[in-house]
Amino acid sequence: MLQIKDISYSVEGRPLLVEASATIPEGHKVGLVGANGAGKTTLFKLIRGELVLDTGSISLPSRARIGGVAQEVPASETSLLDTVLAADTERARLMAEAETATDAHRIAEVQTRLADIDAWSAEARAASILKGLGFDDDEQQQPCSAFSGGWRMRVALAGVLFAQPDLLLLDEPTNYLDLEGALWLEAYLARYPHTVIIISHDRGLLNRAVAGILHLDEKKLTYWTGPYDQFARQRAEQRAVLTSMAKKQQARKEHLQKFVDRFKAKASKAKQAQARVKMIEKMDTITPPEEAAKRVFTFPQPDELSPPIIHIEGGETGYGDTRVLGRLNLRIDQDDRIALLGKNGQGKSTLSKLLSDRLPLMAGKMTRSTKLRIGYFAQHQVDELHIDESPLTHLQRLRPDTPPSKLRARLAGFGLGADQADTEVGRLSGGQKARLSLLLATLDAPHLLILDEPTNHLDIESREALVEALTAYSGAVILVSHDMHLLGMVADRLWLVKDGTVAPYDDDLEAYRKMLLSSDKPAKPQKKPEAAKPARPSRDAILALRAEARKCEERVTKLNDMRDKLAKKLANPELYEDSRKGELETWNRKYAEVMEGLGRAEGLWMAALEKLDAAETV
Missing domain, CATH: 1.10.287 (Helix Hairpins)
Structure with missing residues (x-):
């Protein structure tokens, strides 16, 4: 059990938590939610003991192990598999001791403990976790130095999952996963044997992998049972009730005050007026909840083109002389909303680059509308912003003849107000940088908008605003995302990138999710009149x-x-x-x-x- 009791903590005099309390029962899976800047990551640091509380206490059972992903694993020459195996420090220590121990009694103790912690199947368990996070058998044997920072974050996540701490703290774990990895993680966390707290803005994860929501709001913690959608509904109902009660109380106060103002100078009514003054003073004021800040995206609308806007026949593409995708027979119309499905490395980004004219067609035929404008957003573009320049300066470079007032209005249409418009990009939050990149990608009112993981660093309200903006947008959308909720709300067509080609996926997203989660399980035996042959283990x-x-x-x-x-x-x-x-x-x-x-x-x-x-x- 995690016990948080009356904790307070301030940063440079600004209180983040004030006498906040919560109890997380052992083995529960909990989503930690709250506005950006509310202090969610700070709370994790307080639980881990990296920061010192001003007042209050945080307690766990003695010897409870806390684990999380603080940073990517180093770019060492150690293989991915050995890196993950080393994350279970007890097993690594016992395995080393087993090689050097000479005392027979100690050897027996070590071997017994290794059996207790299932050390002999550890290699297969570690390999299974790495596979779930997108690493095939060959990649698992490669050194960590062969992979980029984002991939090494996956290795770090694999390591902490393999070590199975008693309290697992995960801060936005799906930000560096694709859809397949995110779905695998959902299923893994749902059956994780110990307590888990997840900071996430992924609505699907918060609905399927957790059974409780810990809400950090107004410097307090409130624990709600149930998944995120249930929390959101109950929270909305609570806010509506409080708003109604506050309005009724205010009306009651105004009624009493009118009587006081009317009769306070009249001797025959003075006592009654005084009684009403006391009634007003004794009222505990019901404060109506503040309205959540409105998150917005305002995409400019393109002019209409004749269909199709892109048509590919017998297409092939790749890098240099290496073909990645072939047998491409695809058509895109301006009213299409297409989600690209497929495991990492199958070619989703390659297809996006082909469609956005960032890769050439190696064979086949591709026709485009002559006036076609394409907007392209990928996470790496966020990292390529000029950190020493303001968002306004970014726009002025692209629109030097546009008055600053109009450029500021464009920024406001993407939720970047007056303060953010003049702030250096390096000082903006991840969500604000993503908003700026989305604005730059849509500045020319594209007929086709290609979005590769657009929701990283966006909070839940911003993701909902993105859904609204894409719904209202009159151009075509190609979407790659690990956010199942976003895909389900936006896409009306699914393309599966697999086995070196792209083809329509005729089933729905839920069927795709179930297919992925069952792909590593034994197949069910066929029903026959006689006894069926047992299914072959995976x-x-x-x-x-x-x-x-x-x-x-x-x-x-x-x-x-x-x-x-x-x-x-x-x-x-x-x-x-x-x-x-x-x-x-x-x-x-x-x-x-x-x-x-x-x-x-x-x-x-x-x-x-x-x-x-x-x-x-x-």
Whole structure:
């Protein structure tokens, strides 16, 4: 259980938390939500003990392990798989000790503990987590230095998931995942065996992976049971009730005050007037909730073009002489809303670059409307903004003849007010930078808008505003996103990028989600009149059994070596002299312990081999 009791914390005199309290029961999965800047990440740091509370206390069970992803793993020469295995420090320490221990009793203790923590299947478990986060078998054996920072963040996430801390703190974990990785993470967290708190603006994650919402608002913490949509509904109902109560109270006060103002000078009514003054004074003022700041995106509307705006026949594209996509037969009309599906590395970004004229067609035919304007947004463009310039300066460079007042109005249409317009980009939040990049991508009123992960760093209200803006937008949209809610609200067509080509996906997003989550599971046996043949275990399950059998064999070999060394020691006649009777008893006891351990190890080995044999013969 995580107990947060009456905590207060300030930054440079500005209070973020004031006597805030909450209790998170053990094993619960909780989403931490609140406005940007409310202090969610700061609360994580307070829980981890990285910051010191002004007042109050945060308590966990003794020896509880806290884990999270603070930064990407270093660009070392260690393989991804070994990096993840090393994240379980207890297992790594015990495995190292198992290689050097000489005391038979300690060897037995180490081996027992390794069995308790399921250390022998660790390699298969780590590989399964890495696979879920987008790394294939070959990539898992490559060094961390072969991958970019975003991919090394995935390795760091894999490491903390593998270590299974008692309290897992995740801050926007899907920001560096694609849709497939995000869906895998949702399912993994839903069955995670310990307590999880997630800071996220991903509505799908907060609806499917958590069963409670911890709301940080007005410097207080409130725990709501249920997923995010239930919280949002109950929160809206609460706000409506408070607003209604505040209005009724204000009307009551005004009624009483009118009586006081009318009769306070009249002797016959003075006592009654005074009584009403006291009634007003005794009222506990009901403060109506402040209206949430309106998040906006205002996309300029393009002129209409004749369909299709893009048509590809027999197309091929790639990089240099390397073909990535082929057999492309695609048509895009101006009223299309298309979501690109497909696992990482299949070619979604390649297709986006082809459509946006950032990659050439290597073969086939592509026709475009002659007046076609294309807007392109990708996360790397946010990082390419000039950090020492203001948003207004960015626009002035592209529109030097436009009056500053009109440029400021364009910025305001993307939620960048007067203060943000003149602030250096380097001082803006991630969400504000994303807004500026979206503005730059749509500045020319494009007929086709290609958005590659547009919601990173956007809060839930901003994501809803983006949905509204895209719904009102009269151009075509190509969307790549890990946000299932955004895809479901915007897209009316699905394209699956797979096996070197692109084809329509005729089912819906929910079917695609279920397909991804079941892809690593054993297939169900076909129903037959006679008894059905058992389903063959998945590849990951067989790998786990093989790893377990191999480790069991290694354990038996090591204990056999220890037995042979002790037998040689006990064969020394001098050990049986009366003067060494105590020493003889010690060696006999160690020999008995090793033989007992060897018997258990051989039993585990035989059981592992039987499980493996049964799995491989299905």
